[in-house]
Amino acid sequence: MASEKYVKSMQEMRTHFGDAADNWIKAIHDIYPEFAKVNVEFPFGDLYRRDVVDDKTRELCPVAALTVQGFALPEQKVHVMGALNTGSSKAEIIEIITQMIACCGFPAATNTLHAAKEVFDQIESTESEN
Amino acid sequence: MASEKYVKSMQEMRTHFGDAADNWIKAIHDIYPEFAKVNVEFPFGDLYRRDVVDDKTRELCPVAALTVQGFALPEQKVHVMGALNTGSSKAEIIEIITQMIACCGFPAATNTLHAAKEVFDQIESTESEN
Amino acid sequence: MASEKYVKSMQEMRTHFGDAADNWIKAIHDIYPEFAKVNVEFPFGDLYRRDVVDDKTRELCPVAALTVQGFALPEQKVHVMGALNTGSSKAEIIEIITQMIACCGFPAATNTLHAAKEVFDQIESTESEN
Amino acid sequence: MASEKYVKSMQEMRTHFGDAADNWIKAIHDIYPEFAKVNVEFPFGDLYRRDVVDDKTRELCPVAALTVQGFALPEQKVHVMGALNTGSSKAEIIEIITQMIACCGFPAATNTLHAAKEVFDQIESTESEN
Amino acid sequence: MASEKYVKSMQEMRTHFGDAADNWIKAIHDIYPEFAKVNVEFPFGDLYRRDVVDDKTRELCPVAALTVQGFALPEQKVHVMGALNTGSSKAEIIEIITQMIACCGFPAATNTLHAAKEVFDQIESTESEN
Amino acid sequence: MASEKYVKSMQEMRTHFGDAADNWIKAIHDIYPEFAKVNVEFPFGDLYRRDVVDDKTRELCPVAALTVQGFALPEQKVHVMGALNTGSSKAEIIEIITQMIACCGFPAATNTLHAAKEVFDQIESTESEN
Numbered sequence: 001m002a003s004e005k006y007v008k009s010m011q012e013m014r015t016h017f018g019d020a021a022d023n024w025i026k027a028i029h030d031i032y033p034e035f036a037k038v039n040v041e042f043p044f045g046d047l048y049r050r051d052v053v054d055d056k057t058r059e060l061c062p063v064a065a066l067t068v069q070g071f072a073l074p075e076q077k078v079h080v081m082g083a084l085n086t087g088s089s090k091a092e093i094i095e096i097i098t099q100m101i102a103c104c105g106f107p108a109a110t111n112t113l114h115a116a117k118e119v120f121d122q123i124e125s126t127e128s129e130n
Numbered sequence: 131m132a133s134e135k136y137v138k139s140m141q142e143m144r145t146h147f148g149d150a151a152d153n154w155i156k157a158i159h160d161i162y163p164e165f166a167k168v169n170v171e172f173p174f175g176d177l178y179r180r181d182v183v184d185d186k187t188r189e190l191c192p193v194a195a196l197t198v199q200g201f202a203l204p205e206q207k208v209h210v211m212g213a214l215n216t217g218s219s220k221a222e223i224i225e226i227i228t229q230m231i232a233c234c235g236f237p238a239a240t241n242t243l244h245a246a247k248e249v250f251d252q253i254e255s256t257e258s259e260n
Numbered sequence: 261m262a263s264e265k266y267v268k269s270m271q272e273m274r275t276h277f278g279d280a281a282d283n284w285i286k287a288i289h290d291i292y293p294e295f296a297k298v299n300v301e302f303p304f305g306d307l308y309r310r311d312v313v314d315d316k317t318r319e320l321c322p323v324a325a326l327t328v329q330g331f332a333l334p335e336q337k338v339h340v341m342g343a344l345n346t347g348s349s350k351a352e353i354i355e356i357i358t359q360m361i362a363c364c365g366f367p368a369a370t371n372t373l374h375a376a377k378e379v380f381d382q383i384e385s386t387e388s389e390n
Numbered sequence: 391m392a393s394e395k396y397v398k399s400m401q402e403m404r405t406h407f408g409d410a411a412d413n414w415i416k417a418i419h420d421i422y423p424e425f426a427k428v429n430v431e432f433p434f435g436d437l438y439r440r441d442v443v444d445d446k447t448r449e450l451c452p453v454a455a456l457t458v459q460g461f462a463l464p465e466q467k468v469h470v471m472g473a474l475n476t477g478s479s480k481a482e483i484i485e486i487i488t489q490m491i492a493c494c495g496f497p498a499a500t501n502t503l504h505a506a507k508e509v510f511d512q513i514e515s516t517e518s519e520n
Numbered sequence: 521m522a523s524e525k526y527v528k529s530m531q532e533m534r535t536h537f538g539d540a541a542d543n544w545i546k547a548i549h550d551i552y553p554e555f556a557k558v559n560v561e562f563p564f565g566d567l568y569r570r571d572v573v574d575d576k577t578r579e580l581c582p583v584a585a586l587t588v589q590g591f592a593l594p595e596q597k598v599h600v601m602g603a604l605n606t607g608s609s610k611a612e613i614i615e616i617i618t619q620m621i622a623c624c625g626f627p628a629a630t631n632t633l634h635a636a637k638e639v640f641d642q643i644e645s646t647e648s649e650n
Numbered sequence: 651m652a653s654e655k656y657v658k659s660m661q662e663m664r665t666h667f668g669d670a671a672d673n674w675i676k677a678i679h680d681i682y683p684e685f686a687k688v689n690v691e692f693p694f695g696d697l698y699r700r701d702v703v704d705d706k707t708r709e710l711c712p713v714a715a716l717t718v719q720g721f722a723l724p725e726q727k728v729h730v731m732g733a734l735n736t737g738s739s740k741a742e743i744i745e746i747i748t749q750m751i752a753c754c755g756f757p758a759a760t761n762t763l764h765a766a767k768e769v770f771d772q773i774e775s776t777e778s779e780n
Contacts, residue, residue, distance in 0.1 A: 028500065031507045032484045038566050039496055043232040046558050052225040060187060061194035061226055065233045068195040068755075071331035071461035072233075072497035094292045095182040096191055102173040103195045103202075105718075105754040106299055107332035110288065117291045158760065161767045162744045168306050169756055176298050198495075201591035201721035202757035224552045234495045235458075236559055237592035240548065247551045303752040312745040317710060321746055324711035325718040325753045328625075331461035332753075354422045355702040356711055362693040363715045363722075365588075365624040366429055367462035370418065377421045428696050433622040436688050442615040447580060451616055454581035455588040455623045462623075485572040486581055492563040493585045493592075591721035614682045626689055627722035630678065637681045 006037065009045035016044075016059060016082040024078060055086040060096055063112075067100040070108035073115045080119040090120055136167065139175035146174075146189060146212040154208060186217040190226060193242075197230040200238035203245045210249045220250055266297065269305035276304075276319060276342040284338060316347040320356055323348075323372075327360040330368035333375045340379040350380055396427065399435035406434075406449060406472040414468060446477040450486060453502075457490040460498035463505045470509040480510055526557065529565035536564075536579060536602040544598060576607040580616055583632075587620040590628035593635045600639045610640055656687065659695035666694075666709060666732040674728060706737040710746060713762075717750040720758035723765045730769045740770055 002010075013021040029036035048058060059082040066076040083093050093116055101109045132140075143151040159166035178188060189212040196206040213223050223246055231239045262270075273281040289296035308318060319342040326336040343353050353376055361369045392400075403411040419426035438448060449472040456466040473483050483506055491499045522530075533541040549556035568578060579602040586596040603613050613636055621629045652660075663671040679686035698708060709732040716726040733743050743766055751759045 028503065031503055032488060034570065035484070035488045035491075035499075035503055038488070038491065038562075039500070042491075042558075042562055042566065043229075043496070046562065047229050047232055050225060050554065052221050053229070057187065057190060057222075057226075058229060061191060061229065062233055064191035064195045065198040065230055066497060069198050069233070069460070069497065070329070072501070075497035075500060091182050092187075094295070095180060096187075098292060098295045098298070099173075099177050099183070099188060099191065100195055101295075101298065101302075101755065102177055103192055103199070103755045103757060105750075106303070106752055107326060107329065107335035109295075110299070110335060111332070113288065113291055113295055158763065161763055162748060164310065165744070165748045165751075165759075165763055168302075168748070168751065169760070172298075172302055172306065172751075173756070176302065180294065196757060199720070199757065200589070202761070205757035205760060224555070228552060228555045228558070230495075231555075231558065231562075232496055235491065235493045236563070237493060237586060237589065237595035239555075240559070240595060241592070243548065243551055243555055303749075307749050307752055310745060312741050313749070317707065317742075317746075318749060320707060321711060321714035321749065322753055325714045325750055328715040329718050329753070330459070351702050352707075354425070355700060356707075358422060358425045358428070359693075359697050359703070359708060359711065360715060361425075361428065361432075361625065362697055363625045363627060363712055363719070365620075366433070366622055367456060367459065367465035369425075370429070370465060371462070373418065373421055373425055424700065428692075432688075432692055432696065433619075436692065437619050437622055440615060440684065442611050443619070447577065447612075447616075448619060450577060451581060451584035451619065452623055455584045455620060458585040459588050459623070481572050482577075485570060486577075489563075489567050489573070489578060489581065490585055492567055493582055493589070590719070614685070618682060618685045618688070621685075621688065621692075626693070627716060627719065627725035629685075630689070630725060631722070633678065633681055633685055 005041055005045050009040045012044040012048060013040055016055070016085060017078055018081065018085055020078055020081055056083075056088055059083040059086045060088055060092070063093060064096050064100055064103075067097050067109055067112040068104040070104065070111065073111060076112055076115050077119050080116045081123075084119075084123070135171055135175050139170045142174040142178060143170055146185070146215060147208055148211065148215055150208055150211055186213075189213040189216045190218055190222070193223060194226050194230055194233075197227050197239055197242040198234040200234065200241065203241060206242055206245050207249050210246045211253075214249075214253070220246075265301055265305050269300045269303075272304040272308060273300055276315070276345060277338055278341065278345055280338055280341055316343075319343040319346045320348055320352070323353060324356050324360055324363075327357050327369055327372040328364040330364065330371065333371060336372055336375050337379050340376045341383075344379075344383070350376075395431055395435050399430045399433075402434040402438060403430055406445070406475060407468055408471065408475055410468055410471055446473075449473040449476045450478055450482070453483060454486050454490055454493075457487050457499055457502040458494040460494065460501065463501060466502055466505050467509050470506045471513075474509075474513070480506075525561055525565050529560045529563075532564040532568060533560055536575070536605060537598055538601065538605055540598055540601055576603075579603040579606045580608055580612070583613060584616050584620055584623075587617050587629055587632040588624040590624065590631065593631060596632055596635050597639050600636045601643075604639075604643070610636075655691055655695050659690045659693075662694040662698060663690055666705070666735060667728055668731065668735055670728055670731055706733075709733040709736045710738055710742070713743060714746050714750055714753075717747050717759055717762040718754040720754065720761065723761060726762055726765050727769050730766045731773075734769075734773070740766075 025036050025040055028039055059079060062079045063083050066072045066079060080093060094113065097109055097112050097116060155166050155170055158169055189209060192209040193213050196202045196209060210223060224243065227239055227242050227246060285296050285300055288299055319339060322339045323343050326332045326339060340353055354373065357369055357372050357376060415426050415430055418429055449469060452469045453473050456462045456469060470483060487499055487502050487506060545556050545560055548559055579599060582599045583603050586592045586599060600613055614633065617629055617632050617636060675686050675690055678689055709729060712729040713733050716722045716729060730743060747759055747762050747766060
């Protein structure tokens with residue numbers, strides 16, 4: 001049975017990523033429940049519990065960070081979704097990705113720009129279905 | 131003679147980094163004026179000229195990004211200064227560095243935490259001299 | 261309307277990448293015109309305008325650099341094309357990728373070798389169609 | 391004709407990766423025989439010939455290293471296979487990947503966890519066919 | 521007051537790094553207690569509590585991983601100490617660093633080799649003082 | 651006793667780096683002779699023995715690659731020396747470092763620019779002593 005910490009952290013994770021949170025963690029849980037447990041509890045139970053920084057900033061910063069990291073496109077898509085869910089506009093997200101060119105050059109930023117576009121398209125296509 | 135674009139960009143750079151902007155660029159200019167030129171004009175003339183994102187966010191995002199990058203400590207110190215100058219508190223800066231553990235692990239985040247501390251100490255020591 | 265700088269930079273970009281230049285930039289422009297603008301003007305208008313280094317070297321160096329970077333395979337393919345277009349032979353390109361093993365180990369170099377092969381195959385298949 | 395060093399190194403490589411060794415090297419050889427030659431002879435003839443470390447550790451360490459590297463998923467799959475072939479259990483492999491979160495954060499570790507799962511699934515599906 | 525989890529995790533951390541654990545965490549605690557807290561509790565309370573992998577392997581794998589990461593030399597020194605404390609010999613440590621050349625090339629491995637030597641020298645100098 | 655391959659490779663290494671080659675390898679040999687052996691024989695005996703690419707290009711490409719890698723400044727200094735020794739001018743070297751901004755952003759390129767300057771200064775100071 002899930003601990004209280006896990007349940008609360010999972011709720012916090014859902015406020016960032018919506019349904020994507022559950023799908024993401026389920027896929028990890030199927031491989032290794034211990035990885036899933038820390039993936040929920042550590043960021044969302046230990047790191048994000050302080051009010052020092054608002055959630056919008058908390059989700060825009062990983063978009064910047066994963067842009068620079070270059071290889072983390074599946075995770076970047078989740079954070080782009082997270083940025084949209086916590087109050088960033090599409091315009092702000094692609095502006096921050098563009099700004100990152102100064103930190104990481106064009107290759108990493110370009111890969112991220114296309115990944116962000118995929119998220120935007122997917123949302124639009126889901127919305128137009130409803 | 132410096133172009134109008136360069137002069138304006140340099141002014142923008144100073145609003146981020148204060149006097150550190152001139153020292154930083156002078157050291158680069160002594161090696162290669164062409165590098166200094168693009169270092170001033172590209173980020174501060176081309177990338178930062180849009181109002182889509184406010185300056186506080188513009189400077190907190192590089193702090194997050196360079197934390198993850200791991201090796202860019204001299205540049206990180208300039209951006210920590212930039213974050214302070216554009217409205218972030220010390221508490222916000224170290225909170226974002228701490229949050230980045232989830233993106234990049236402890237080694238990169240720890241190096242950055244110590245670099246941020248050096249900036250804070252240096253400011254304090256300068257202030258107490260006055 | 262495109263500025264003179266943009267038009268000239270785009271012409272320079274085409275001498276490197278051929279038609280791939282237009283396709284690459286169009287895809288970016290559809291997401292964020294500001295990103296496309298700096299992607300054309302900064303490297304090809306600001307960085308590549310000096311004759312200090314010839315174009316062959318200018319395109320072989322990014323092949324080496326992106327090999328080491330490891331994650332930038334879509335951009336690497338464009339630069340492999342650029343290296344071919346500016347006078348490098350296939351033999352020189354895969355020799356430089358092989359040399360990079362000393363700088364970055366086998367994983368990054370292997371990924372790049374396969375990416376280069378895809379570019380060579382694509383060119384051959386295009387040529388044999390004509 | 392293959393040198394004695396190449397033949398012996400290839401045998402060593404097969405004790406790590408099984409048939410995957412031949413497929414991996416053949417694909418590289420088709421592009422550049424010189425790359426294939428050093429890929430066989432350098433790690434398996436020069437680096438792995440000392441008994442200081444046992445083969446199980448020799449294959450678990452690259453799993454840890456490529457997890458942190460983040461972008462080397464095709465190579466990681468070969469090393470996961472190598473870890474299984476040299477005496478590591480699936481449980482040990484995913485535990486080490488999970489431990490690496492502390493070194494590299496969640497994005498890199500998550501990508502690797504899914505890559506390991508693909509190797510496990512592929513082995514299971516091959517076994518159930520027989 | 522420190523929680524039970526913190527106290528137990530700190531004890532576990534000491535079995536890896538000896539007195540270096542307390543110095544390391546104290547320096548971080550002076551900057552941000554929240555960072556120190558997760559640095560103790562997450563790896564040593566959450567990640568390392570399972571017996572799937574023995575402590576010797578748990579400490580040799582980060583040596584491999586941080587070798588590849590390239591920039592994390594201060595943390596690498598702590599892990600080299602940790603590897604010695606959990607049963608690895610100097611010979612095993614430098615052999616693993618040498619093996620990593622295949623994963624990351626010479627630059628990252630060379631930096632780490634010198635960092636390991638500094639740890640060995642420091643231990644020897646401390647021992648010869650006693 | 652050194653093998654014929656080692657002796658020849660060491661001679662090749664000296665044509666790149668001059669006396670710095672011997673100092674570099676001696677420092678490594680004092681820690682682990684096996685590392686020194688492969689550091690000499692693998693790049694300079696196995697990788698650099700083909701005439702496909704000239705030595706000037708062979709040394710300018712690592713300068714580009716290590717610029718992007720960001721953390722490899724001690725090795726970068728040796729390659730800057732190597733580039734000078736194999737026919738590149740200071741102007742070409744800093745132009746290539748500047749071009750790399752497009753691949754890796756300002757932080758990595760700036761660190762490298764300063765490292766190159768240190769090499770130039772050191773050479774000048776040695777020359778003015780004679």
